[in-house]
Amino acid sequence: MSLYTNRQWFYVKRPEGRVGAEHYELRETPMDEELAINEVLVEQRFISVDPYMRIQQAERNTYDLPHPLGIVQRAATVGQVLQSNSSQFKPGDWVLGYSGWQTLAKCHISELQKLDPELAPVSTALGVLGMPGRTAWFGLMEAGRPRAGDTLLVSGAAGAVGSLVAQFGKKAGCKVIGIAGGPAKCEYLINRLKLDGAVDYRAFSTTAALAQELERVTGGWDVYFDNVGGWITDAVMPLLKLRARAVICGAIAQYDGGLDQPDLGPRFLQHMLFKRATIQGILARDFTHRMEELRAAVGPWVKSGEVFLDETIVEGFDQLPEALNSLFEGANTGKLLVKV
Numbered sequence: 001m002s003l004y005t006n007r008q009w010f011y012v013k014r015p016e017g018r019v020g021a022e023h024y025e026l027r028e029t030p031m032d033e034e035l036a037i038n039e040v041l042v043e044q045r046f047i048s049v050d051p052y053m054r055i056q057q058a059e060r061n062t063y064d065l066p067h068p069l070g071i072v073q074r075a076a077t078v079g080q081v082l083q084s085n086s087s088q089f090k091p092g093d094w095v096l097g098y099s100g101w102q103t104l105a106k107c108h109i110s111e112l113q114k115l116d117p118e119l120a121p122v123s124t125a126l127g128v129l130g131m132p133g134r135t136a137w138f139g140l141m142e143a144g145r146p147r148a149g150d151t152l153l154v155s156g157a158a159g160a161v162g163s164l165v166a167q168f169g170k171k172a173g174c175k176v177i178g179i180a181g182g183p184a185k186c187e188y189l190i191n192r193l194k195l196d197g198a199v200d201y202r203a204f205s206t207t208a209a210l211a212q213e214l215e216r217v218t219g220g221w222d223v224y225f226d227n228v229g230g231w232i233t234d235a236v237m238p239l240l241k242l243r244a245r246a247v248i249c250g251a252i253a254q255y256d257g258g259l260d261q262p263d264l265g266p267r268f269l270q271h272m273l274f275k276r277a278t279i280q281g282i283l284a285r286d287f288t289h290r291m292e293e294l295r296a297a298v299g300p301w302v303k304s305g306e307v308f309l310d311e312t313i314v315e316g317f318d319q320l321p322e323a324l325n326s327l328f329e330g331a332n333t334g335k336l337l338v339k340v
């Protein structure tokens with residue numbers, strides 16, 4: 001008889017528009033605990049929900065193939081070893097993996113990275129010292145090329161990537177303005193993240209009105225770190241300064257349906273010409289081999305508390321689909337995680 005039961009969220013239906021529980025099926029499967037050589041059984045503690053999951057639910061190819069139907073939702077995970085058939089891992093060890101939305105996973109040790117809870121809270125492997133941190137750091141430093149005195153404008157500024165970009169920008173000596181939804185998030189940007197300004201995009205109903213406010217608050221931007229796309233970016237783009245750099249990181253405003261529509265919006269390329277500006281898309285996976293650099297640069301700030309590590313934790317494995325949906329409602333500040 002099996003000792004363990006695995007609980008798994010299978011991705012079974014492609015959403016049109018918003019994703020929710022109806023696109024998933026929760027299944028319980030007995031887990032045979034036999035381990036092959038160099039295999040370990042991991043019990044997940046934190047499971048990541050990320051906007052890219054919604055991109056991969058689209059039928060068309062993007063930077064990746066669509067997520068297949070009928071398999072466990074793919075996701076990064078942090079868990080603890082329950083049983084081990086490897087001399088390199090012992091029960092209780094904390095590990096980062098990509099095991100998806102399931103409570104248990106048998107993994108070959110090559111699929112896991114051991115975490116040291118003494119160095120940093122283990123959940124940071126899914127945040128500042130993981131994929132979102134890598135995106136923020138390399139996206140800003142390599143594509144944004146911030147200089148002291150630059151004006152850095154960040155959309156999605158209260159989220160996982162945005163809140164880090166904003167803080168890294170302050171460290172680089174930039175004047176940082178964040179765009180976020182709602183007065184509470186703007187208050188958070190000013191008082192928690194100590195930004196120089198904040199704009200609540202939800203207070204504006206037209207691109208022109210938002211652009212006017214952004215111009216008033218920023219006086220134009222040298223670096224724009226774009227996490228959201230859509231009409232917010234339409235309002236931002238013409239406000240670029242000479243030799244400005246636009247970093248295209250995400251377009252969450254277009255993920256729940258918009259990616260399948262033709263791109264609409266003002267033509268901004270003439271502004272790139274007039275201002276000799278650059279625009280660059282960036283992808284976290286292109287920097288996976290440079291995690292040591294990230295840890296060296298950002299690790300000390302994490303340890304000293306100089307970077308504010310924000311997490312929104314949703315309790316309960318059953319909440320995973322709803323937690324994914326909540327990213328599109330703006331329910332989170334910092335990194336959204338589900339605690340199993």
Ligand SMILES: NC(=O)c1ccc[n+]([C@@H]2O[C@H](COP(=O)([O-])OP(=O)(O)OC[C@H]3O[C@@H](n4cnc5c(N)ncnc54)[C@H](OP(=O)(O)O)[C@@H]3O)[C@@H](O)[C@H]2O)c1
Pocket residue numbers: 050051052131132135156157158159160161162179180181182185227228230232248249250251252253254282283284285327328329330331332333334335336
């Ligand atoms: N290029 C890469 O390798 C890479 C890696 C990681 C993430 N990303 C992208 O970066 C962006 C942020 O990701 P994250 O993980 O840090 O998520 P996040 O910012 O923590 O969460 C998403 C946030 O997006 C905002 N949002 C949702 N719908 C919106 C809409 N229609 N218009 C404007 N804002 C909206 C919400 O904040 P408000 O309340 O402020 O609206 C929400 O809290 C996403 O676009 C993601 O795809 C890219």
